[in-house]
Amino acid sequence: EPEVTQTPSHQVTQMGQEVILRCVPISNHLYFYWYRQILGQKVEFLVSFYNNEISEKSEIFDDQFSVERPDGSNFTLKIRSTKLEDSAMYFCASRETGPLHFGDGTRLSIL
């Protein structure tokens, strides 16, 4: 069964550095998402992306965040200048018309 794949599985970055989290959604899916889960807290919506543009975003998704679909397969989340509070598990998800399919997540640790 096709899966959403995310790389890397764990990213350690110094505070203030830029980080790019990568995702390959399922190939025929049209809607793409990023969610995050701070340790011990609930999963929070960050952004949704459809037809090459952001369709919806949360208050968390401020100017430090951006998303891109640079080619036909990858979907990336960039954090420009990381803060300690950005440490979390970041999940990519995609869907065609049905429910979301999630990737395994990238654990981002900011030092």
Next chain:
Amino acid sequence: AQTVTQSQPEMSVQEAETVTLSCTYDTSENNYYLFWYKQPPSRQMILVIRQEAYKQQNATENRFSVNFQKAAKSFSLKISDSQLGDTAMYFCAFKGGATNKLIFGTGTLLAVQP
């Protein structure tokens, strides 16, 4: 604003027994979707079951079923014949009809004991 509440942070059940996980939500919408996701220790969230609000019949997927009470805004998950592989964090989630985003509850950690 929509909210999802899971009041049971942790639950435990014996193998082969039945367990019910609670979820309540708040919304003013009439058309929406509800989901239960499972997050095993391997971390990937997997869809367990979903319910469209306009359907009165409770959804069922093998050993998993829901008790959807629209008036009470309640959406509980029943797991029958629990198996060790059911051990996971279970998240209840809500999606409004006009939005793409899921709103998650805080999760219930279910441990199935041998």
